[in-house]
Structure formats: C-alpha cells, structure tokens
Amino acid sequence: MSSTTLAPGEQERARTASGRRPGLTDRAKAERRLGWMLAGPAFAVMLLVTAYPILQAVYESLFDFRLTDPDNRSFTGLTNYWVILTDWIWWRSLLVTLLITVVTVAVELVLGFGLALVMHRALTTLRPIIRTAILIPYAIITVVSAFAWQYAFALDTGFVNPWLNLGAFNWFGSFSPSIVVICLSEIWKTTPFISLLLLAGLAQVSEDLQEAAKVDGATWWERLRKVTIPNMKAAIMVALLFRTLDAFRVFDNIFIMTNGANGTESVSFLAYRQTISRLEIGLGSAVSVLLFLCVVLISALFIKGFKVDLSQARGEK
Amino acid sequence: MASQSRSVRARRPRAWAGLVAAALLATGLAACGTESGPPTLSWYINPDSGGQAEIAGRCTAATQGRYRIETTLLPREASAQREQLVRRLAANDSSIDLMSLDPPFIPEFAEAGFLAEIPEDVATEVTDGVVESAVQGSTWEGRVVTVPFWANTQLLWYRKSVAQAAGLDLSGPVTWDQLIEAATAQNTTIAAQGIRAEALTVLVNAVVASAGGTIVLTPDAPPDEVELGIDDARGRRAAEVIQNIANSAAAGPALNTRNEDASATLFEQGAAAFMVNWPFVFPRGQGAVEDGTLTQSALDDYGWALYPAVDAGTPSAPPYGGINLGIGAFSEHPDLALEAAQCIVSAENQAYYFVTNGNPAALESVYDDQEVVQAFPMASTIRESLRRAAPRPQTPYYNEVSSTIQRTWHPLGSVNPATTPARTADIIRAVLRKEDLL
Numbered sequence: 001m002s003s004t005t006l007a008p009g010e011q012e013r014a015r016t017a018s019g020r021r022p023g024l025t026d027r028a029k030a031e032r033r034l035g036w037m038l039a040g041p042a043f044a045v046m047l048l049v050t051a052y053p054i055l056q057a058v059y060e061s062l063f064d065f066r067l068t069d070p071d072n073r074s075f076t077g078l079t080n081y082w083v084i085l086t087d088w089i090w091w092r093s094l095l096v097t098l099l100i101t102v103v104t105v106a107v108e109l110v111l112g113f114g115l116a117l118v119m120h121r122a123l124t125t126l127r128p129i130i131r132t133a134i135l136i137p138y139a140i141i142t143v144v145s146a147f148a149w150q151y152a153f154a155l156d157t158g159f160v161n162p163w164l165n166l167g168a169f170n171w172f173g174s175f176s177p178s179i180v181v182i183c184l185s186e187i188w189k190t191t192p193f194i195s196l197l198l199l200a201g202l203a204q205v206s207e208d209l210q211e212a213a214k215v216d217g218a219t220w221w222e223r224l225r226k227v228t229i230p231n232m233k234a235a236i237m238v239a240l241l242f243r244t245l246d247a248f249r250v251f252d253n254i255f256i257m258t259n260g261a262n263g264t265e266s267v268s269f270l271a272y273r274q275t276i277s278r279l280e281i282g283l284g285s286a287v288s289v290l291l292f293l294c295v296v297l298i299s300a301l302f303i304k305g306f307k308v309d310l311s312q313a314r315g316e317k
Numbered sequence: 318m319a320s321q322s323r324s325v326r327a328r329r330p331r332a333w334a335g336l337v338a339a340a341l342l343a344t345g346l347a348a349c350g351t352e353s354g355p356p357t358l359s360w361y362i363n364p365d366s367g368g369q370a371e372i373a374g375r376c377t378a379a380t381q382g383r384y385r386i387e388t389t390l391l392p393r394e395a396s397a398q399r400e401q402l403v404r405r406l407a408a409n410d411s412s413i414d415l416m417s418l419d420p421p422f423i424p425e426f427a428e429a430g431f432l433a434e435i436p437e438d439v440a441t442e443v444t445d446g447v448v449e450s451a452v453q454g455s456t457w458e459g460r461v462v463t464v465p466f467w468a469n470t471q472l473l474w475y476r477k478s479v480a481q482a483a484g485l486d487l488s489g490p491v492t493w494d495q496l497i498e499a500a501t502a503q504n505t506t507i508a509a510q511g512i513r514a515e516a517l518t519v520l521v522n523a524v525v526a527s528a529g530g531t532i533v534l535t536p537d538a539p540p541d542e543v544e545l546g547i548d549d550a551r552g553r554r555a556a557e558v559i560q561n562i563a564n565s566a567a568a569g570p571a572l573n574t575r576n577e578d579a580s581a582t583l584f585e586q587g588a589a590a591f592m593v594n595w596p597f598v599f600p601r602g603q604g605a606v607e608d609g610t611l612t613q614s615a616l617d618d619y620g621w622a623l624y625p626a627v628d629a630g631t632p633s634a635p636p637y638g639g640i641n642l643g644i645g646a647f648s649e650h651p652d653l654a655l656e657a658a659q660c661i662v663s664a665e666n667q668a669y670y671f672v673t674n675g676n677p678a679a680l681e682s683v684y685d686d687q688e689v690v691q692a693f694p695m696a697s698t699i700r701e702s703l704r705r706a707a708p709r710p711q712t713p714y715y716n717e718v719s720s721t722i723q724r725t726w727h728p729l730g731s732v733n734p735a736t737t738p739a740r741t742a743d744i745i746r747a748v749l750r751k752e753d754l755l
Contacts (some may be wrong), residue, residue: 068403069429087753168571170571170573261728273755274754278755279403307515
C-alpha cells in the first residue's frame with residue numbers, strides 16, 4: 001500500500017529538499033487518498049474473508065460446543081487451550097509438522113535454485129518449454145498427486161518396490177518411510193513454485209556485476225556465492241517465507257497417504273480431526289487458532305528476524 | 318469525445334450486469350421448473366454398483382408420477398459419508414429426504430434430531446421378518462429410527478484345498494488359534510484388516526464380542542458417565558488373540574495398511590488362503606474370472622464358514638454392517654420419503670440388490686429366494702452369521718470410540734493385552750470428558 005509513486009530513496013530526498021518533514025504536500029496527500037481509494041475495496045474484502053473467520057474461530061474456541069448438540073453449548077474460557085497444550089498429541093503433531101516443514105523447504109530451496117538456474121540460463125527459445133515442463137507438478141491438485149505417489153509406493157499396485165528390489169517393504173507401515181514419501185510428494189509438487197520465485201530473483205541480478213566479476217577472474221562458483229546469491233537475498237527469503245507458511249499447513253498428502261496413522265498427523269490434520277470428524281467445534285477452533293498463531297510467529301520471525309523486506313522482492317528497491 | 322468514451326465505458330459493465338442477471342433468472346426459473354412438477358425426493362446414497370439408483374428408478378415408476386426419487390452420491394469412506402451428512406443436517410438441510418446410513422452412526426443422528434420420526438405402525442411393518450442384528454442396528458433408545466435396508470456381515474473365507482491339506486475341519490466352529498496354526502503350517506496368510514480405519518474397529522469389535530465382551534457397556538449414558546467393558550478380562554483375551562494374529566507368520570505383508578480390498582486381492586492371488594471379509598468378495602471373484610485374472614477352478618476352491626471363534630465352545634459374534642435408511646428431519650416431504658423408504662426395502666428390491674450388487678438382505682425371507690440362493694450359495698451361512706452378529710458400540714459418541722480404538726490398536730503388531738485395552742478405556746473416557754485430543 002505505497003502512498004506515493006516515488007521510490008523510497010527519492011521520497012527521502014524530496015522530503016529533505018522541501019524541509020517539511022512531518023507535514024505532507026497537497027500532492028502527497030492527494031496521492032495517499034488515491035492510494036487508499038484504490039486499495040480500500042481490496043482491503044475491505046480481505047478483512048471480510050480473512051479477519052471474520054479468524055475472529056469467529058477465536059470466539060468459538062472459548063466454548064464447549066459440539067455441532068450435534070448446540071443446546072448444551074457453554075462458555076469455558078481457555079479450557080480448550082489448556083486441554084490442547086497439555087496433550088502430548090499436540091506437541092507430537094507440532095514436531096511432525098516442523099520436521100516436514102524443515103526437510104521439504106530445505107530440499108526444495110536447493111532443487112528450486114538449481115531449476116531456476118537452468119531456466120535462467122536456458123536459450124530463449126527453450127525457456128518457455130522448460131518453464132512449462134517444470135511447472136507441471138505445481139499445476140496438479142495436491143490430492144491427485146498424493147494419490148499418484150501413494151499408488152507408486154503401495155505394495156499391491158506400486159512400482160517403486162520392484163524397481164528398488166525392496167520386496168514386501170511397506171512404505172506406509174511405520175513412521176519414517178511414511179514421512180519420507182509424504183516429504184517426497186511435497187517436494188515434487190512445490191519445488192516449481194520456489195524455483196519460479198527464485199527465477200524472478202535471478203533476473204534482478206545485474207548482468208554488469210556478473211561481467212565485472214568475470215573480468216576480475218572470478219570462477220562460476222565464486223560468482224554464484226559472491227555476486228548472484230547476495231544480490232537475490234530478498235527473493236530467497238521471500239520464497240522461503242511463502243513456502244514455510246505453505247509447508248506448515250500440510251494436510252492433503254497426510255490425509256490421503258496415511259490418514260494420520262503411524263504418528264504422521266500434522267497440526268492441520270489435528271484441527272480437521274477435532275472439528276470435522278469429532279464435531280467439537282470449540283476444541284477444533286482452538287487448534288486452528290493455535291495453528292494461526294504459529295503461522296504469525298513464523299512470519300514475524302522471518303520479517304523481523306531475517307529482515308525480509310517484501311517490497312524489495314517486488315523490485316521496488 | 319471524452320464524454321462519449323466514458324459513457325461507452327460505463328455502459329459495458331451494465332451490459333455485463335444484465336447478462337449476469339439474465340443468467341441468474343434463468344437458473345432461478347429452472348429451479349422453479351423442477352419444483353412445479355411432482356415432488357422430487359433426494360436420496361443420499363453410498364457408492365455401490367448402481368443398485369440403489371436402479372431401485373430409485375423402480376420405486377419412482379411404481380408411484381405413477383406422484384413423486385420422483387433422485388440419488389446423490391456420498392463419499393466412499395463411511396466416515397466421510399457421516400461427515401458430509403452431519404454438516405448438512407446441522408445446517409438444517411431440507412434437500413436430504415432419504416439417506417443411506419451406516420448403522421454405527423445412527424445413534425448420533427437420532428440423538429441430534431437429524432432423523433424424522435418413524436410412526437409406530439410403520440416401524441412394526443419395516444422390522445417384521447428382519448434379521449435381529451439389523452433391527453438392533455436401526456433402533457435407538459428402544460425406538461426404530463431408521464428403516465433396515467440391507468445387512469452385512471463378515472464370513473471366514475478359505476481355500477478348500479489348503480484347509481484340507483492342513484487337516485482343518487471347517488464344517489463346525491473354528492478358533493483363531495486353529496486358523497493361525499493351519500496357516501503357519503501351510504505357509505500361507507490370514508487376510509485380516511489392519512489399516513487405521515473403520516475396518517480396524519470392525520475387527521477389534523468382532524474379536525472382543527467373540528470373546529464374550531462388550532466395548533461400551535452403557536452406550537446411552539451421558540458421555541462422562543459411560544461405562545466401558547473393553548478393559549475387562551474378555552477385552553484382554555481379545556487383545557491376546559489379535560496379538561497372536563499380528564505377530565504370527567500368518568499375518569502376511571502390509572497388515573498395517575490392509576483394507577478389505579487389499580485382503581480380497583491377497584485372497585484372489587492365493588497369497589492368503591484364509592480371510593475374514595464381507596460377502597462382496599464372492600461377486601468380486603466372479604468378476605475376476607470374467608476378466609481372466611482368476612481361474613474358475615480357483616473360484617470353485619472358495620469355501621466359507623462362520624466367523625472364527627476366540628475360544629472353542631464360545632460361539633463367535635461376527636461383525637454387523639450394512640445400510641439402513643434414515644428420513645431427513647428437515648425434509649419437506651417426510652411422508653413421501655417414508656413411503657419411498659418402504660418401497661426401497663421391499664423383499665423384491667432387497668433380493669435384486671443382493672443378487673446384482675452382492676449386498677445381503679435385511680429380510681430373512683430373501684435368503685430363501687431361489688435366485689439369491691443360486692447367485693450366493695453361501696446365503697444361508699450369511700443369514701446364520703447375521704443372526705449371531707454383534708453391532709459395534711451403539712452410542713452417539715461412536716466416532717470418539719472408534720477413533721480411539723484405531724489410535725490405540727494400530728499397528729496391530731503393537732497390541733499388548735496388559736496395556737492396550739486399559740489404555741483404550743482411559744483415552745475413551747478422557748475424550749468423552751473432553752479432556753483429551755483425538
């Protein structure tokens with residue numbers, strides 16, 4: 001929601017030149033008003049579709065409320081949160097979710113960077129084809145890709161066991177192999193997303209800098225480390241932030257592949273189980289609110305901790 | 318010039334709005350169109366081989382235009398069917414006139430007021446001649462709340478040749494221990510369902526009931542006063558049997574993820590010579606013969622007997638399943654829906670459904686139907702099994718009970734008679750008191 005069309009640096013200069021720091025010029029005021037008018041409707045819609053359900057969930061989470069028994073709904077304050085936070089299942093689900101998040105995001109970052117480099121360096125004629133090919137997994141619905149991966153690793157219909165000579169090894173029979181398949185499926189599906197974000201970042205790295213480094217005799221590896229990566233730090237951090245938030249809400253793959261068996265439940269799955277299966281709206285809402293707080297925490301950590309500037313990634317700086 | 322272009326620009330959205338309004342009006346009119354004819358009853362059905370849609374057509378034809386029955390498909394998994402119906406009914410959905418309900422969920426629906434009342438005379442009529450377990454399954458707090466449609470039960474399926482080689486006499490009752498011994502000696506598998514799903518609860522409930530136990534002793538008590546029987550000696554005995562199955566060489570591959578279909582595949586392939594499963598496996602085998610994936614001689618080798626017992630001398634209590642018809646409490650045509658339900662469950666339709674879709678009838682008389690006997694040589698065994706069958710815990714909190722069992726008894730290999738039943742009881746109590754997550 002920028003209030004002016006001037007880049008921040010020029011804004012600063014304009015302010016010092018006019019010498020009136022706190023006061024705004026009429027023009028700036030008009031632009032700010034125009035900004036609000038342009039962004040206002042979108043802002044209102046955002047409030048309606050995101051803030052309303054969040055507030056509703058916070059409200060419901062304070063009640064003991066079962067969907068099939070609305071007459072006995074009663075206010076219980078923070079009891080639901082106490083039940084959740086004192087239950088090992090919550091902490092286990094949180095750890096599983098963190099494990100999936102860290103593993104998938106780390107692998108995706110490396111793979112996605114590689115793919116972005118391939119796309120960036122590909123001949124202009126080949127680039128659209130490569131880009132489309134790389135994007136195909138991302139275009140597939142998660143539920144469908146989850147089924148595809150499940151069938152591939154299943155004992156009766158799968159082809160993975162014969163390929164790897166694993167005989168009757170049951171991938172979904174215990175925790176570790178189940179998590180491996182869930183992570184593989186996640187990585188396969190969302191690496192294209194991260195590579196697209198990184199490709200945008202790569203495009204921002206000035207060719208002049210690359211040329212200069214080349215003239216100075218820097219090797220490809222040195223240019224990557226000293227020129228390319230530092231110059232696209234903002235893009236990397238934004239890609240990481242988006243993917244982390246996304247990975248933290250993992251649900252579909254687990255739902256299809258194990259249905260939460262072998263301790264593979266994620267936090268979202270826990271919310272589903274309380275709200276949709278158990279019909280305990282109060283308890284389920286409390287899990288959802290805690291999930292929301294985790295997401296807020298992750299965002300805050302990235303934005304404040306790693307100093308991610310979202311505007312920078314859009315090329316405004 | 319400028320004003321002209323502005324007016325053109327302004328007109329365009331209006332033209333769009335006109336189109337949208339016309340489209341909305343058209344859909345609105347179309348909706349009215351369906352309402353103006355004879356009333357349409359919508360019947361939410363579980364996926365089958367097309368039998369329910371055909372019966373809906375037959376009953377529509379029989380009314381001579383007084384009403385029409387349309388079917389709407391529910392998800393495949395019983396738990397997902399419940400989730401969808403509950404969400405709709407909690408929002409007072411009047412579009413649900415009839416619904417195919419899995420019996421364990423019936424108390425929850427009845428208690429929540431989601432089922433329209435069934436008058437006394439109709440209740441007597443629709444339960445007359447119906448096998449006992451199906452009557453129990455459609456009853457809540459002494460009242461018939463659903464119309465029994467078809468009743469399912471699991472049999473013990475075996476390969477005659479292997480049983481003979483093992484010297485196992487299956488003409489009389491057989492115990493799990495005998496089965497494990499025979500299967501191990503013959504180097505084959507007992508295909509039981511160990512996936513973390515409803516199939517696991519079916520197995521656990523059947524073994525507990527066969528040991529003489531009951532998982533929930535007071536199913537209609539308030540949630541914080543429910544008494545449980547799963548942690549008594551009989552529950553522990555059931556855990557012992559399941560532990561023996563899971564840890565024997567006869568458990569076979571992938572027990573922890575095996576559902577009914579995977580079991581049937583193992584049995585068809587010959588990798589399992591024994592199996593506990595619903596009767597659908599027989600028409601499935603016939604289909605496999607037609608497709609050329611199973612030989613006729615292998616199908617002829619199929620044998621069936623009553624569900625295995627836990628202890629010799631104590632008759633087994635096989636699983637009970639099937640579908641009963643509920644009338645939506647918010648239906649605009651409850652009388653017609655009731656009439657339609659009675660048509661759907663006629664002896665003729667039950668026989669048709671049995672023969673074509675492999676779903677056994679709730680009416681005992683259907684088992685004497687010549688066509689049924691011809692298509693299902695095991696019909697009399699199914700009827701006998703249904704007479705002995707034990708329903709799963711009939712409590713409005715069935716989902717909590719079943720989910721807890723799935724949580725504590727999965728994987729079956731980790732079941733320990735000393736701890737599993739007690740832990741199950743503890744968690745069910747805590748969950749019902751809302752002190753635990755699920």
